[in-house]
Amino acid sequence: MTGADLPDTPRLWENIAHFARALRVAGLPAGPGQVVRAVEAVQAAGFTERADFYYTLQACFTNRPEHRAVFAQAFRLYWRDPRFLEHMMSLLLPAMRGVAEEHHARPGERRAAQALLEGVERRPPDMPPPPEVREIEASRTWSARERLKTLDFEQMTGEEQARALRMLxxxxxPVPPVLGRRTVPQLAGRLPDWRTTARASLRQGGEIRRFACRDRCRRxxxxxxxxxxxxxxxxxxxxxxxxxxxxxxxxxxxxxxxxxxxxxxxxxxxxxxxxxxxxxxxxxxxxxxxxxxxxxxxxxxxxxxxxxxxxxxxxxxxxxxxxxxxxxxxxxxxxxxxxxxxxxxxxxxxxxxxxxxxxxxxxxxxxxxxxxxxxxxxxxxxxxxxxxxxxxxxxxxxxxxxxxxxxxxxx
The missing domain is CATH 3.40.50.410 (von Willebrand factor, type A domain)
Structure with a gap:
C-alpha cells in the first residue's frame, strides 16, 4: 500500500466496495452513499500513507464511537494481513488445542471475521480420527440462551450482540421499597398520634375513646x-x-x-x-x-x-x-x-x-x-x-x- 499515484485500474474501487459490504454485514451503516464518498475521499487524500488511508475510510464509514472497534479489526484483516482468510477461518472453525498457541479474538474481531467470510465455503480442518468414546445424550443440558449469558461482551459476534441486546x-x-422518615395515619400503626387523639377527644367532651396511630411510610x-x-x-x-x-x-x-x-x-x-x-x-x-x-x-x-x-x-x-x-x-x-x-x-x-x-x-x-x-x-x-x-x-x-x-x- 505504497506509491504516490493512485492505480489506474478499478481494482481498488472494487475492493473498497467489497470492504463496505463486509462492514454493512458487521452492523455498520455502510451504504452506496458511503462507498461513493469513500472513493472520492481516497482520490482527494491520496494513497501514500497507510495511516491516511485508514483514517480516510474510518471517517467515511463510521459515525458512532462503538463502530470504531469493528472497523479497526475489519480494516486490519482485509487490508493489512496477507493471510487474513486463514486467520478468520481460525476464529470461526474448530481447531486442535495444544498444536499452537491459542488465539483470543480481539474486540470486534469475530464480527469482522463473520462479515468478511459471509458466503465463503468453510471447510473444516483435517483432523486425525477421534478415538472411540461413549456417547452421552447431553443436548438439553446447555441451551443457547444459557451460553449467551456467559459469553463475554467483547467476544460476541454481530448476531450474538443483537440477541444480547434483546435480552437486556x-x-x-426489582427491589423492595424502604422505610421513609415521614409517617402516615394507620389503623394498626406502631407510633401513637397524640395530636389526632386529642383533637378527636374534644368532640367527645374530653373523653378518649380510641387512640390514633401512625406508621412510617414506604418509599x-x-x-x-x-x-x-x-x-x-x-x-x-x-x-x-x-x-x-x-x-x-x-x-x-x-x-x-x-x-x-x-x-x-x-x-x-x-x-x-x-x-x-x-x-x-x-x-x-x-x-x-x-x-x-x-x-x-x-x-x-x-x-x-x-x-x-x-x-x-x-x-x-x-x-x-x-x-x-x-x-x-x-x-x-x-x-x-x-x-x-x-x-x-x-x-x-x-x-x-x-x-x-x-x-x-x-x-x-x-x-x-x-x-x-x-x-x-x-x-x-x-x-x-x-x-x-x-x-x-x-x-x-x-x-x-x-x-x-x-x-x-x-x-
Missing part, C-alpha cells in the same frame, strides 16, 4: 448510574448503556428516579437522553452529548465534579449508586480515594461493577483499583449477561458484597 431490554431490577429507592466510557471500557460501554436504558425506561417495582451519568475525561448527565423510548435513538443522543467517548480516563475528576454539582440533587434521599468502571485512572490515587469515600458517605449503597473481574487471576494491583476498593459496599463483575442479572440480587440484598471481601485480603 427485558431485564428488570421507592432512587438509582444513580455512573458509567465509564473511556477507551479501556469502549467494548462494554454500548452494552452497559443499553442496560441503563432498559432500567431507566422501565425501572421495575421499587425504584423511584433513575439518573444516568457518563464520564471519561469529564462528567456528562445523560438522564434525559436515556428516557427516550427507542434504545438506538437514546444511545445516539447520549453519544452526541458525551463528547469524550473512547478517550482518556479521569475518574477522580469526574467523581469530584459529581460530588460538587450533583450529589445533593440526586442523592438527597439515600439513592443506590452503581459505579461501572475498570478503575484504571490517570488522576492521583489519594484524590480518587477521598472522592469515592465522600460518594459512599452520601449514598445508601455503592456497588462497583468492574469488567476486569472476568479474569480468574485478577488482583487489585492498579493504583486506581486500590483507591476505590476500600470504600465500596459491593464489588462485582460486569462482562456478560449473567453478571448483569446478578446485579439485581446485589442491589436488593445490601449484605451481598460479591467478591469484595476476597479482594480486600489481596490489598
Amino acid at each position: 431490554k427485558t431485564l428488570r431490577l 421507592p429507592l432512587d438509582l444513580v448510574v455512573l458509567c465509564d466510557i473511556s477507551g479501556s471500557m469502549s467494548s462494554y460501554a454500548r452494552m452497559v448503556l443499553h442496560f441503563v436504558h432498559a432500567v431507566a425506561s422501565r425501572p421495575g417495582p421499587g425504584w423511584g428516579k433513575v439518573q444516568a451519568f457518563t464520564f471519561g475525561t469529564r462528567l456528562t448527565n445523560i438522564t434525559r437522553q436515556m428516557h427516550a423510548r427507542d434504545a438506538d435513538a437514546a444511545l445516539a443522543a447520549a453519544g452526541a452529548e458525551a463528547r469524550d467517548w473512547d478517550g482518556g480516563t479521569r475518574i477522580a475528576s469526574a467523581i469530584r465534579e459529581f460530588n460538587r454539582k450533583w450529589s445533593r440533587r440526586v442523592l438527597a434521599g439515600g439513592a443506590v449508586v452503581v459505579l461501572i468502571t475498570d478503575g484504571l485512572d490517570r488522576d492521583l490515587p489519594d484524590i480518587l480515594s477521598r472522592e469515592v469515600e465522600r460518594l459512599r458517605l452520601s449514598c445508601r449503597h455503592l456497588v462497583w461493577i468492574n469488567p476486569l473481574l472476568r479474569w480468574e487471576g485478577f488482583a487489585p494491583k492498579a493504583r486506581g483499583i486500590k483507591a476505590i476498593l476500600p470504600h465500596v459496599d459491593s464489588f462485582r463483575p460486569g462482562h456478560n449477561l449473567r453478571a448483569i442479572e446478578d446485579l439485581a440480587h446485589a442491589i436488593g440484598q445490601p449484605r451481598d458484597a460479591g467478591v469484595h471481601a476476597r479482594m480486600m485480603t489481596l490489598l
